[in-house]
Amino acid sequence: MSLPRSTGVILAKELRVELRSRELLSTTLVFVLLVLVLFSFTFDPTSAEARRFGPGLLWLGLLFASSLMLQPSFVREQANDTLSALRMAPIEPFAILLGKIASNVIFLFFVELILLPIFAALYNLAVLPVLGRLLLVLFLGTVGLATTGTVFSAITAQARLRELLLPLLLFPLVAPVLIASTEATVGLLSPEAALDRVWLVFLIAFDVVFLTAAWLFGEYVFEE
Amino acid sequence: MRGDLTATTKSNPAAEVLWSVLAFAFLALAGYAALFVAPTELTMGVIQRIFYFHVPSFWTAFIAIATTTFGSFAFLKTRAMKWDWISVSAAELATAFLTIGLVTGPIWAKPVWGVWWAWDARTTSTFVLWAMYVSYLLLRTLVDEPERRALLSAVVAIFACLDVPLVYFSIWWFRTQHPQPVIGDGGYLDPRMTKVLLFCWGALVALFLIVVRQRYRLEKLRAEVDALRMEAERRGL
Numbered sequence: 335m336s337l338p339r340s341t342g343v344i345l346a347k348e349l350r351v352e353l354r355s356r357e358l359l360s361t362t363l364v365f366v367l368l369v370l371v372l373f374s375f376t377f378d379p380t381s382a383e384a385r386r387f388g389p390g391l392l393w394l395g396l397l398f399a400s401s402l403m404l405q406p407s408f409v410r411e412q413a414n415d416t417l418s419a420l421r422m423a424p425i426e427p428f429a430i431l432l433g434k435i436a437s438n439v440i441f442l443f444f445v446e447l448i449l450l451p452i453f454a455a456l457y458n459l460a461v462l463p464v465l466g467r468l469l470l471v472l473f474l475g476t477v478g479l480a481t482t483g484t485v486f487s488a489i490t491a492q493a494r495l496r497e498l499l500l501p502l503l504l505f506p507l508v509a510p511v512l513i514a515s516t517e518a519t520v521g522l523l524s525p526e527a528a529l530d531r532v533w534l535v536f537l538i539a540f541d542v543v544f545l546t547a548a549w550l551f552g553e554y555v556f557e558e
Numbered sequence: 559m560r561g562d563l564t565a566t567t568k569s570n571p572a573a574e575v576l577w578s579v580l581a582f583a584f585l586a587l588a589g590y591a592a593l594f595v596a597p598t599e600l601t602m603g604v605i606q607r608i609f610y611f612h613v614p615s616f617w618t619a620f621i622a623i624a625t626t627t628f629g630s631f632a633f634l635k636t637r638a639m640k641w642d643w644i645s646v647s648a649a650e651l652a653t654a655f656l657t658i659g660l661v662t663g664p665i666w667a668k669p670v671w672g673v674w675w676a677w678d679a680r681t682t683s684t685f686v687l688w689a690m691y692v693s694y695l696l697l698r699t700l701v702d703e704p705e706r707r708a709l710l711s712a713v714v715a716i717f718a719c720l721d722v723p724l725v726y727f728s729i730w731w732f733r734t735q736h737p738q739p740v741i742g743d744g745g746y747l748d749p750r751m752t753k754v755l756l757f758c759w760g761a762l763v764a765l766f767l768i769v770v771r772q773r774y775r776l777e778k779l780r781a782e783v784d785a786l787r788m789e790a791e792r793r794g795l
Contacts, residue, residue, distance in 0.1 A: 482717070489710045493700040502696060503714060506689040507721050510728035517732060532731055540724055547720055551713050554634060 337432070340425035344433025345440075351410070352441065362403045362445050369395040370453060384457035389519035392453055393512055397479065400442055401501040404483035407434050408491035408556070417556060427553035431484065435548065438480040439473075446472050464522045467529045471522065474537040475515035481544045482507050488555040510540055569775070581761075581768040588761035596754040608666045614759035615659040616684070618766050622652035623687075625770075627719040630712035639781060642708035645715060647773035649694055651766055656688040679730035686725045690718040704781065 335343075352358055373391040377383055411417035420430050450468075454461040461468055486503050490496040518533040592610035599606035629645030632638075663681055664674040675681065694714050701707040747755075 485713070485717070489697070489714060492706060492710060493697060494702075495700055499693070499697060499700060502693040503690075506686045506693065506725075507717060509686050510721070510724040513728040513732050536724075536728060536731070543720055543724065544717070547717060551634070551716055554709055554713055557709065 335425050335429075337426055337429055340423075340429035341432045341436065343425075344420070344430055345436045348434060348437035349440070352437070358403055358406060359441060359445065362399045362441070363448060365402060366395045366399045366445065366449055367452065369398060370449075370456060374456065379457055381458050384459060385523050386520070388453070388457040388459055389523060390516045391457075392449075392519065393475070393516045396442070396446065396475075397505070397508065397512055398501075399445065400438075400479045400483050401504055403441060403445075404438055404480070404487045404504075405490075405497060405500055406487075407438060407484055408488045409496070412491065418558070421556065421558060427556070428549055430556070431488070431548055431552040435481050435484045435545075438484050439476055442476045442480055443473060446476065459523050461523070464527050464529075468519065468522050471515055471518045471529070471534070471537070474534070474541060475511055477541045478511040478515075478537060478544065479508055481541065481548055485544075485548050485552055485555060488552075492555075511537065514540065574772075577771075578768055581764040584761040584764045588758040591754045591757050596751050597748055599751075602670050605666060605669050608662050610754055610758040611762070612659055612662040612666060613755060614762045615655045615662065617759055618762040619652050619655035619659060621763065622648045622655060622766060622770075623691075623719070623722075626652060626715050630715040633708055633712045634716075639704070639708060640778070642704075642712070643774050643777040643781070644770075645708075645712065646695075646698060646777060647770045649691055649715070650773060651770055653688065653691045653695060655762070655766070656684060656691065660685060660688060677733070679726060679733050682729050682733075683722075683726040686729075687718070687722060690721070694718065704784070 370391060373387075373395070377387060408417065411420070417430075421427065450461060450472075453459070483500075483504055486507070487500055490500040490503065493499055514533045514536045518530060518537070521528050521530045521533070588610070592607050596607065596610060598604060625648035626645045629641045629648065633641035633645065660681070667676060668674050694711060697714060698707055698711050701710055
């Protein structure tokens with residue numbers, strides 16, 4: 335089977351599993367919402383302050399959520415040792431990883447789509463005029479988080495204390511994504527509503543670097 | 559591991575002691591040079607002498623990180639456990655030298671810049687790098703099976719190495735867009751200062767080589783003990 339087709343099969347399987355339980359999406363959504371509301375107690379959410387801190391809070395919330403949400407990607411496969419079955423399938427090992435990365439991008443992006451209007455309302459930010467560019471930034475940042483997070487969740491699934499280990503490994507690695515997407519979002523929500531090219535190019539570079547790394551080294555992490 | 563159950567790693571205690579004594583003498587000389595040979599800096603005064611160990615610690619840490627990264631690639635390519643042993647030995651030293659650098663930095667910064675931590679691109683990205691290495695070492699303690707541990711940590715080390723330039727440039731761009739304390743970069747160095755700096759670096763590299771060698775031997779011995787124990791269990795001893 336070709337890589338795109340086998341990736342599609344894995345992706346469809348991940349989506350089906352999630353659609354049947356819906357546990358990941360609902361918990362993540364409530365989690366980020368809680369984080370956003372709790373953060374508002376740490377400063378006075380006037381419009382100037384919200385413009386300055388809001389994007390950072392949003393991205394920190396998403397970062398925390400992704401470390402929780404990406405965990406089950408591979409842990410779920412362990413209960414019935416289904417990862418071995420996937421490995422035995424006549425497909426490239428990278429397809430398993432890519433399918434899971436794609437499904438995690440979709441899950442996270444879906445959570446962001448629902449959260450965005452709530453975030454805008456809570457912090458009184460005008461997102462509609464910059465919606466297209468904001469979604470682009472959200473998407474690129476999400477690809478970066480999901481790519482590194484999925485590979486690392488495959489790694490931590492094989493370790494003890496994995497719930498603690500994943501954020502520990504992931505957070506320093508995705509510090510550049512956090513900076514770049516926060517700065518890009520701050521630029522978009524500022525009165526000038528400008529998207530800084532530097533950060534856009536940077537996010538694309540991060541995604542390309544780690545998708546390539548996942549392609550080159552990813553299959554080692556679930557080798558038998 | 560055929561026949562009798564004996565270890566294969568041999569050691570030469572006299573040589574080990576000799577090398578260690580030489581390295582520590584080198585370090586002591588470096589300490590003397592930093593404190594008494596190098597001229598006192600005009601504006602910063604005596605505190606500037608910490609620079610002779612601060613800067614070389616980072617340089618040595620980068621040698622260690624390069625070694626870990628190389629060892630990780632080599633392990634994935636060859637699957638020889640020795641590359642994993644080299645990687646972990648160098649990674650522990652990288653963490654130690656980064657810690658020395660990160661601790662001596664603020665001691666220097668407080669009297670000179672007025673703040674312990676200036677959030678500039680170099681120190682902040684070094685801190686992120688330090689965090690990556692600490693979590694790399696933590697991951698190693700949480701995976702029990704040696705080959706699995708070697709495989710997983712090799713991938714983490716390679717990802718961390720790829721991330722270093724991205725971390726640096728993101729913080730650098732971030733900082734250049736925000737107001738920050740003005741930090742002088744030394745600029746001109748007295749030739750005697752350069753010589754002392756390089757001498758201290760030499761001493762730290764010697765220390766690195768000695769410790770990495772011992773640490774590698776320890777890791778090898780551990781693997782051997784595990785193999786012997788399994789062999790003994792198999793034979794029902």
